Amino acid sequence: xxxxxxxxxxxxxxxxxxxxxxxxxxxxxxxxxxxxxxxxxxxxxxxxxxxxxxxxxxxxxxxxxxxxxxxxxxxxxxxxxxxxxxxxxxxxxxxxxxxxxxxxxxxxxxxxxxxxx
Amino acid sequence: xxxxxxxxxxxxxxxxxxxxxxxxxxxxxxxxxxxxxxxxxxxxxxxxxxxxxxxxxxxxxxxxxxxxxxxxxxxxxxxxxxxxxxxxxxxxxxxxxxxxxxxxxxxxxxxxx
Numbered sequence: 001x002x003x004x005x006x007x008x009x010x011x012x013x014x015x016x017x018x019x020x021x022x023x024x025x026x027x028x029x030x031x032x033x034x035x036x037x038x039x040x041x042x043x044x045x046x047x048x049x050x051x052x053x054x055x056x057x058x059x060x061x062x063x064x065x066x067x068x069x070x071x072x073x074x075x076x077x078x079x080x081x082x083x084x085x086x087x088x089x090x091x092x093x094x095x096x097x098x099x100x101x102x103x104x105x106x107x108x109x110x111x112x113x114x115x116x117x
Numbered sequence: 118x119x120x121x122x123x124x125x126x127x128x129x130x131x132x133x134x135x136x137x138x139x140x141x142x143x144x145x146x147x148x149x150x151x152x153x154x155x156x157x158x159x160x161x162x163x164x165x166x167x168x169x170x171x172x173x174x175x176x177x178x179x180x181x182x183x184x185x186x187x188x189x190x191x192x193x194x195x196x197x198x199x200x201x202x203x204x205x206x207x208x209x210x211x212x213x214x215x216x217x218x219x220x221x222x223x224x225x226x227x228x229x230x
Contacts, residue, residue: 033217042222043208043218106218
């Protein structure tokens with residue numbers, strides 16, 4: 001597609017359930033990023049992928065969070081045993097290369113709004 | 118450590134006024150990149166500009182202009198003759214040679230008719 005596509009756009013889940021959020025990056029973009037935007041907390045970096053590899057997972061808030069990327073394209077962010085504090089907008093982004101160098105603009109999707117009740 | 122400060126939480130202006138959004142950053146790196154993004158109510162972050170640390174030239178794009186000053190570690194954004202469609206949250210962000218964008222907390226701009 002022309003832009004970064006995320007699904008679902010909105011998700012309401014019960015506390016304790018698992019959720020999967022999907023990101024389809026811009027075609028040809030090797031780098032993929034997940035961010036979380038919570039009310040009053042700004043944008044928080046979670047994880048990035050270079051190809052299918054995630055060299056640094058230290059931004060993930062807890063071991064309930066995991067992410068994978070297959071075929072150098074689609075990525076899934078999984079949250080297990082969701083808690084109310086997980087309620088946020090989860091934003092995916094992609095860029096041609098990993099670093100923020102010339103020509104490597106990072107493009108964001110519209111986000112997945114997660115509400116845990 | 119990196120840090121981006123957007124001291125203005127909310128700004129309200131009347132259409133056609135000029136408005137400047139402030140951004141102050143902290144980094145120990147000599148090579149870094151600064152960004153501005155716009156987030157309209159739809160939620161998508163829209164890229165506006167990227168600037169590297171070696172280029173202090175100010176830039177103008179239509180009604181938008183950016184003032185980068187390394188001496189004060191600032192990268193301010195001015196909208197001239199604001200319009201209602203400019204209403205959004207604007208984020209300033211900093212990246213070094215790594216991979217993560219460090220965002221400020223954003224400035225919510227409301228332009229009223």
